[in-house]
Amino acid sequence: MRKLISALTEQEDMNFLLTNRIPRAMLTRFMGWFGKIEQPLIRDLSIACWRLFSDLDLSEARKSSFKSLHDCFTRELLPGSRLPDPDPAIVVSPCDAIVGAFGKVADTELFQIKGAPYSLPDLLGDPALVEAHRNGRFITLRLTSSMYHRFHAPHDCRIDRVTFIHGDVWNVNPIALKRVERLFCKNERAVLQARLITGETLTLVPVAAILVASIRLHFIDATLNARTRGPTVFSCDASARKGDELGWFEHGSTIIVLASDEFDFCDNVVESARLKAGQPLMRRVAGDRMAGTQNRI
Known part of the structure; x- marks a missing residue:
């Protein structure tokens, strides 16, 4: 042994x-x-x-x-390959991924792997957004190099703002997550602030990694990478239906999904499980209110 x-x-x-x-x-x-x-x-x-x-x-x-x-x-898939779960109470996975750490945010603390905590203020750099996710839910979705690299809207939403944060490009595999403290807070990342049709904030944080050349978003006329200059905060008013393509990585990496405490994880979400874009990720506990406002966007 x-x-x-x-x-x-x-x-x-x-x-x-x-x-x-x-x-x-x-x-x-x-x-x-x-x-x-x-x-x-x-x-x-x-x-x-x-x-x-x-x-x-x-x-x-x-x-x-x-x-x-x-x-x-950066390949596209055949039409219909990633149809999102139609249940209006369900937030779906934005990407093909392996489930990493997930759970409840303890005040503002979450973890990248067991025993390796980091904080929402360090990850997001936005006090108002930190408050929106205090004691909420988080899940880490890791893309390997061979996976489909495009990511999609997890629900009908409006994207209000994108913030690009310069940083390093550490590998984001489990070995590095065990050895590099606050790794996600050190790497380059984009913070996509979205609002669901029921008013809740849902935030996607695509995190770059070694060999990742850039992050591209359809609704921003800019390539987000180490050479990004000028404004790094982009105000926008982009609407998206569940399953719409938002953008892509130019290699494998990670997306952290943050939601409020009104959501809980679906039964298929277990550590190391493989998910495909469009499969159930979280369910709104009070799903009836979401169903009643499905057509507001």
Whole structure:
């Protein structure tokens, strides 16, 4: 048993070393450039290597050929591949993901992995938004590199504001989450503040990671990444129906979903479960009020 524990520890040490103790920002910029090369041989070899070392499945992709590695990363799916749960009381997963830490926010404290807390003020940087989610619910959705990288509206909503916060690009896998304190508060991230049709605030926090070149949103004419200059707070008034595409990562990463205490988690939400965009995530406890206002947007 001791030998097994020692071997696992050594594997974790090596993983952490290879994915974090390197020039993270420089490698991320390089991958942003390399992924967009449209030379056929480079494209084909890159995608072949990706498939060899991951569980990449392109059977749902809208097209069968891609211009570049980047084009494959940000692929669209066949129409109808991610239909959202129609129950108006249900908030659905915004993305394909593996469920990480989730639960009740303890005043303003939540955790990235068991025993590793962080705070809403550090994550969001907005006192009013912190108050909206005090003692609320949180869930961490981790996208692996082979997953579908686009994310969608978890319910009918209006997006009032987007704040981009500059930061690092640590890996966001479970090994790094155990070793880097407040990792989500250190990495680059966008805070998408949305309001549901019933008035509750629902916040999505897409968090960048190593090799993530940028975050793109359909309703903002800007690429959000380390080279973003000028305003980093974008006021907007974008409406979205449940399941509408909001934007995409240009590699795998994480989305943290924050809701009020009027929501609870659906039965299919368990740690390490795999979810697809549109599947149930949270249910409003007083669902009848939501149903009665479904058509306000």
